[in-house]
Amino acid sequence: MPPDSDDPVGDPGSIKDLILEQDEAASLVRNRRLLDPDEIVDEDRIVGRNDQLTQITQYLRVAINNECPPNLFLYGPSGTGKSLIINAVCQNVVDLCSTRDIRFGVIELNCQNVGTLGTAVYELVRTVADDADVAIEIPEHGIPTKKKWRELYRLIDEHYDSVMFVLDELDLLTGRRDIDEPAYSRLLYQLTRTGSIDDLQADVAVTAISNDTKMMEDVGSRALSSFTPEDVHFSDYDANQLREILGHREDAFHDDALSEDVIPLAAAFAAQTHGDARIAIDLMRTAGTIAERDGADQVREEHVRIAQDKVVKNRVLEVTRGISTQKKLCLFATAAVARETENTAAKSTEAYRVYQYITETLDADQHYQETYVNKMKELTTYSLVKSGRKSQGPHSGSYLEFTFEENPQTIIETLREDSRLDGVADDELRTVVRAQLTN
Numbered sequence: 001m002p003p004d005s006d007d008p009v010g011d012p013g014s015i016k017d018l019i020l021e022q023d024e025a026a027s028l029v030r031n032r033r034l035l036d037p038d039e040i041v042d043e044d045r046i047v048g049r050n051d052q053l054t055q056i057t058q059y060l061r062v063a064i065n066n067e068c069p070p071n072l073f074l075y076g077p078s079g080t081g082k083s084l085i086i087n088a089v090c091q092n093v094v095d096l097c098s099t100r101d102i103r104f105g106v107i108e109l110n111c112q113n114v115g116t117l118g119t120a121v122y123e124l125v126r127t128v129a130d131d132a133d134v135a136i137e138i139p140e141h142g143i144p145t146k147k148k149w150r151e152l153y154r155l156i157d158e159h160y161d162s163v164m165f166v167l168d169e170l171d172l173l174t175g176r177r178d179i180d181e182p183a184y185s186r187l188l189y190q191l192t193r194t195g196s197i198d199d200l201q202a203d204v205a206v207t208a209i210s211n212d213t214k215m216m217e218d219v220g221s222r223a224l225s226s227f228t229p230e231d232v233h234f235s236d237y238d239a240n241q242l243r244e245i246l247g248h249r250e251d252a253f254h255d256d257a258l259s260e261d262v263i264p265l266a267a268a269f270a271a272q273t274h275g276d277a278r279i280a281i282d283l284m285r286t287a288g289t290i291a292e293r294d295g296a297d298q299v300r301e302e303h304v305r306i307a308q309d310k311v312v313k314n315r316v317l318e319v320t321r322g323i324s325t326q327k328k329l330c331l332f333a334t335a336a337v338a339r340e341t342e343n344t345a346a347k348s349t350e351a352y353r354v355y356q357y358i359t360e361t362l363d364a365d366q367h368y369q370e371t372y373v374n375k376m377k378e379l380t381t382y383s384l385v386k387s388g389r390k391s392q393g394p395h396s397g398s399y400l401e402f403t404f405e406e407n408p409q410t411i412i413e414t415l416r417e418d419s420r421l422d423g424v425a426d427d428e429l430r431t432v433v434r435a436q437l438t439n
């Protein structure tokens with residue numbers, strides 16, 4: 001931009017110059033797609049999951065000899081490579097099968113926002129029809145689910161010898177509340193009993209994927225007897241594995257654009273909290289954006305630290321935006337106690353007393369301790385805080401404790417963006433908490 005121009009818009013070249021100048025300055029990142037945590041990367045960038053890769057290829061390999069693979073249950077926390085690994089293996093099996101004239105299909109469904117069983121079956125119909133590039137012969141709405149199943153079987157039989165259904169986030173397909181058995185259990189039952197259905201000739205296998213290790217406990221006995229999967233466990237990544245994953249995306253940046261401490265630090269931050277590859281990649285991406293915005297010639301440790309703070313704040317904001325005021329107050333009180341302890345843990349009795357102080361100060365509704373505990377337990381689903389019972393010693397029973405997985409100070413700062421909490425002064429809050437802890 002011309003430095004002496006008062007009105008950049010008045011000069012036709014100036015905004016273009018500004019854009020080009022900024023583009024030149026922002027030249028640390030070479031391939032932004034590699035820093036998108038949802039990008040499906042090539043298999044030479046998949047590292048640190050050899051055991052799971054070997055196990056899954058062993059199970060699926062039989063498909064290339066036109067045999068039906070077993071059902072699988074892939075479970076473990078978010079961002080540990082479940083979807084990535086199964087997709088990579090399935091893609092290779094499909095490719096090998098097609099060179100042998102075996103019609104092996106992989107039908108994927110993410111169950112997150114699907115809702116009911118009827119919708120899930122229709123989505124499967126839609127995916128099969130897309131994959132086979134044919135038209136669907138039934139309407140989406142206004143017909144019984146039975147007819148959707150029939151259409152699914154028709155399409156499968158016409159286009160495949162065998163099919164693997166990959167049902168991601170399956171535990172989220174809970175279905176209608178008035179039906180006791182969850183929709184995912186009914187879906188599993190129906191898909192895995194297809195071997196005994198007369199009007200379906202193709203072989204069918206199912207891979208269920210879930211973050212919830214207890215999901216199988218809620219699968220009904222009918223589905224359990226027909227599903228019986230091979231389990232594959234995905235644990236959190238440690239810092240070394242995350243370092244390896246990030247190292248295989250280093251070329252997202254130009255040569256020499258990353259200082260050498262960036263990857264180890266981003267890996268260490270992500271390993272400390274969740275062991276989630278998505279978080280580690282996002283951290284590296286955000287650090288790059290911050291460095292570019294600062295006009296730095298390299299991404300450095302300080303950019304990762306700022307990024308870490310920002311990533312955590314965004315996550316907390318995302319969670320806290322959608323929760324009720326009462327839940328915010330419970331979380332605020334508990335975080336205020338945890339920030340004064342060495343292990344970022346708060347005893348529920350102490351945190352409840354601080355909750356009482358906060359609600360009194362703000363003249364807000366005050367619930368009983370049991371309700372406070374229930375609200376905190378509900379909040380444990382967001383991976384900000386965990387609950388657990390601790391023993392007081394051999395003769396003193398146990399107590400409930402909430403441990404924070406993110407820095408409690410960051411949670412407090414983020415919650416304070418809600419102006420309703422302005423009435424609680426921070427120094428007074430700290431004094432009240434310390435008095436509780438001394439008691």
Ligand SMILES: Nc1ncnc2c1ncn2[C@@H]1O[C@H](COP(=O)(O)OP(=O)(O)OP(=O)(O)O)[C@@H](O)[C@H]1O
Nearest residue numbers: 037045046047049078079080081082083084277278
């Ligand atoms: N072993 C790995 N090597 C390279 N990248 C990985 C690896 N594991 C995960 N990632 C990256 O992290 C992203 C998230 O992984 P993925 O979707 O497989 O996690 P997930 O376990 O299925 O999590 P969720 O339960 O949240 O769906 C992937 O898109 C990929 O970019």
